[in-house]
Amino acid sequence: MASKQQTVTVAGKKLKLTSLDKVIFPETETTKAEVIEYLQTVAPAMLPHMRRRAVTRKRWPDGPGTAEEPNDAFFRKNLEDSAPAWVPRLGLQHSDHVNIYPLAEDEAVLAWFGQVGALELHVPQWRFDADVAPFIPSDDSGEPPVAERRNPDRLVLDLDPGPGTDLADCAQVARWCREILDDMGLPSVPLTSGSKGIHLYAELEGTYTSDQVSQVAKELARALEADHPKQVVSQMKKTARKGKVFIDWSQNNANKTTVAPYSLRGRPQPWVAVPREWDELDDKDLRQLDFREVMERLADGLDPMRGFGRYNDDDADVPAPAKSSGSGKKKGSNGKSAPAKDIEDALTKYRSMRDAAKTPEPVPQESPAARDGDPIFVVQEHHATRLHYDTRLERNGVLVSWAVPKGPPLKAGQQRLAVMTEDHPIEYAQFEGTIPKGEYGGGEVTIWDTGTVDIEKWEEKKVVFVLHGKPDGGLGGKPRKYALVQTDDEGKDWLIRMTKDQPKASKSAGSAKSTKPESDETSSGSSTTKSKKKSAKAEQPVPAPDPLPSPMLATMGAPKDIRGDDWIFEAKWDGYRIISAVHEDNDGTKRVELRSRNGKDLTGTFPELVELAELAPLGTALDGEVVALNSSNRPDFGLLQRRGRLTKKREIERAAGKIPVHYMLFDVLHTVERGDVTDLPYTQRRELLMELVESGKQVQVPDDLGENLDHAMEVSEELKLEGIMAKRADGKYRPGKRSDAWIKIKHENHADVTVIGWRQGKGGRAKTFGSLLLGITDDDGNLTYAGRVGTGFSDAELTELRAQLDKLVRKTPPVEDVPAEDAGDATWVTPKLQAEVKHSGITRDNRLRHPTWRRVVPEST
CATH class of the missing domain: 3.30.470.30 (DNA ligase/mRNA capping enzyme)
Structure with a gap:
């Protein structure tokens, strides 16, 4: 997209792009072309969280400007009259009118959003009902139908730092939220929002209404405010937020929207609402990420929301579009804008992610063809955002590729994570050099080992092969047998394992070899044995x-x-x-x-x-x-x-x-x-x-x-x-x-404890308990007091535990070292109920610091 204007084909649809050299983010000199490139690069990760949702756009035709001179933005709900005819759409009935919303069903719609300066893309927590197909106009198709909302399929919390607080404070509140959500059976994913705070997403089954989910989110926020009144506020009133983090639970209202995962934000810098790993929130230098960093993360296979609420295009519950635009739906394999001369082959995705004028990597324009001779492999050490080892096997004229963060294992039986990436050209097997910073996969690439490969099995979800590398290569000059096994439904996540039946004979790359396992006399799987x-x-x-x-x-x-x-x-x-x-x-x-x-x-x-x-x-x-x-x-x-x-x-x-x-x-x-x-x-x-x-x-x-x-x-x-x-x-x-x-x-501090009593609860816990008194067994086998735990319980656990404890009541404490302030209103129980708690350490007087309830250890464990 180097020129100022061009017509491209994206997902089989024609789109005219103009003013591609216009600077959208002045502080980083980011152009419209780069914005559209970003949207196409992240499309495979972004679209699953947007499809079949009503997209509200926040547009900055001239960009958001600078901190000193910001530009005004405007919201668009109704689809623009100038929208391409191929943009799918559906109507939604509001109280007194119907709005027609665009649907982000493919990469072409994302490219059009970038063309019209729709930087922020906001979507609700619900999807349109699947009984009504996405609508694409034609001369005789009439008006878009009005569709119903499904129940929400996710719960969202927006953690907004008030005056005097920052992103680190939001991270702490996010961890507290996570504990409650985990106890509810709702694992969550955090996103740095690209603005000031953090968003939390938890996946739902779609069995509750928006009102019910909103009420749950509201109660969660209020509970945290009650537990941490100096750090958390759940009120909408801005004057109450000074020095606190506001938990905005209202995003779950059916009429509210949240900026979509991987959307850009209208800030002076091109920041992104990007999913993060939970351990990233512990980083003392935690900050918002810009669009280049996000592309590098995805290039390294880092997508913490992969598999979250995935939208299945082949689901029989989701009908095809009602009308065709006539151009034919030809969806790109990775979502990036293809050049005007489309080449639909195994390397289409590879080409669309690279500009031959900017990177020294080979970018062949010809379709790949099968090659004579033994199939080859290469493992390349790639120092990008994170060090990883690109492991590539020749198959049908291309190098099928996986990124292995720790490198291929070198011990029999050992296994490691592997992330499948786009196919690469055969010429890439000889590539070593520097991919410029800012380009896809920017960083140093060197060949770790290369040679020939014997493919023993190649199935959809399993590949078994033997690598024959160089004498001085990373494999140690030995033939190494591996199995790659797919572990998810999308085909991205794999495990690579060095098998236990390693080849006995060795050979140099390209020569004749024997890959016969150890003899039948020693093989544990042999018929003789x-x-x-x-x-x-x-x-x-x-x-x-x-x-x-x-x-x-x-x-x-x-x-x-x-x-x-x-x-x-x-x-x-x-x-x-x-x-x-x-x-x-x-x-x-x-x-x-x-x-x-x-x-x-x-x-x-x-x-x-x-x-x-x-x-x-x-x-x-x-x-x-x-x-x-x-x-x-x-x-x-x-x-x-x-x-x-x-x-x-x-x-x-x-x-x-x-x-x-x-x-x-x-x-x-x-x-x-x-x-x-x-x-x-x-x-x-x-x-x-x-x-x-x-x-x-x-x-x-x-x-x-x-x-x-x-x-x-x-x-x-x-x-x-x-x-x-x-x-x-x-x-x-x-x-x-x-x-x-x-x-x-x-990975976290856990302790095995014994419940020795409880303290009376108040308010909503008046009928259960306020906290449990705990004992722990010392090195001599004696039970000693370990403190009390009052957080981490679900409502069901509170009721169930109280019923169990009522059967164990006794008059005297089972340990002698309970301080008076904890024993004052305690009800003691026979120490039979075993449990596990999380904690942040042990105090000098052998008390658990900040314990959180985890679970009862049942007799069956």
Whole structure:
């Protein structure tokens, strides 16, 4: 878009762009061409949050101006008469009139918004009803139909800093909001708003009206104001906001709108309302981001709202447009404006993201063609906004590409995150150099390793391949076998794993090779080994123990507690601890038994886990964690509790279809050949587990996280798990014992506590309690006072806990060191109820600092 005016084709639609060199943001000399380029670059991330919503535009035809000389803006609700005929639209009935709103259904509409200076794009929290199709005029099509609103599919909080406060204060209030939303089962995503404050988005199922959601948001704001009266205000009155952060809950009103994620803002600088990771809010230098920084984040695969409320164009519930403009809908693969000469091939997206006049990268205009010879690969070390390693495999004339933040793993069984990016030309395999700052992917690129690749499997969601790099390359001169597995529905998020069946022979790049795994004599999956196992079992069958042993317990710890190198690290799952066994019934059939930490039979509670009978030999006893996964494929203890509380067979079967559970196995206690194996070192038991049990659909044997503590913590955080388990490599399994050979390390401070009493509540808590008094077990096994917790409870938890505690009332305190100010109005209980709280540290007198309720630890965990 270097020229002042041109006609382009975007998503199959013609659009005339004028005054492309006009400066829109004077302080950064950002032109209209750059604004339109930004909108096209972010389109894949932005459109899912805008589609089928009524778009209100805030327009600055000459830009917002400077801080000293700002330009006036004007709002547009009704669609402009000058709008291109292909812009889809729908009508909305207001109290006394109908407005016709444009719909941002594709990249072409975003480009037109940029052309007319619509910098800020505001949308409501609801979408138009799917029964009415987006309308595109034709000579005989009449007026756009009036559509109904659906219920809102998201809750939004706008955190606005009052005089004397700043973005850091908003970040603190955002964390408090997050705790409440998490307790409500509504995970949230923060956005720096591009103006002054922070927005929070929580996804809804669309079962509540706008009025109901507004009321919930209002009560949340008022509750935080009551808890933090010096920092938070929920009133609209501006005079009340000095020195406080205003929680604007009114954005959830059906008639209100919020600036869309990834929208520019009409500020002197080209700032953006951009989604952020929660840990970014802890940055002491937290600030608003401009449009170039946002493009770089997306280029690095960083989109914290990916998967949030995704709009599915193929959903049968969403009809196609009622009329066609005649040009044919030809949607671009990445949303950027294509050159006038459209080339629709595998490199269209790649070309549209680069200007050959500004970057030294190869930008071929010819369609890609298959190449003779062995397929090649390249891994390029890319120092952009964040260091990552671009891993590219030749396929059908292009390099299919993934960005791997930590680089391809070099240890068998190790896995890392990978983000799929656009296909690259074959010529890119030789590219090294500097991509200029401000261009897509700006930064230094060097070749980490390159050579040939053997593709063993290429399926839609899984790729298995062997890389043969250079002798001095990053792969260490060895052939390395990997598996890439897709983990989301959109095809962006993958995991790359170095497989355990690594090739035995090595070779230099391009030469003949053998990728045969270790011999059948040593391969754990070989038919020879399996037949030996079967015969051994037949000769010396040792049935699984009955009753099953209690599980070994871990101690709570911190990274400083890990001393020495003899540790192995595993994922810390947020679920129910389960000991299992595979028995043989009298009729010769296999039977699975599942027992909780306290010996409760949960076999009928999780019927889908009978799959274990097909995956493990008779006589095997195992240890693991049962988890339920949310829509982001992350363990969700709240969902698991919903399953664990069910007792009726029909309810359980129905819930198993909606909330399936997974059994993550991490230890073996008994085998049919050896009997009790708890005295074996952890590493040997782990090898035995991998040999005996195959992963299935619901039962899985996850890989460990390696032997490096920092790496394990990083991977756990990237996967959004609650922490890690550190296990001594030579440690024995001690059933029913708590041992420092297993240490659980969480990303936040957590404490296991015992409820010893409660204090009377007031107002809305008059019938439940105001706070719980807590005890904690010291190193000598004695219960001591640990303070009180009064935040983090949902209404349902308040009622349920009070009912449980009423059954445990006693006259005297179970500990002796409760201070008088806490004991004054306390009701004491027998210390049976175990729980977990978050906290910010331990005081000198061994009290928990700022504890927040997390959960009851049920008997089944």
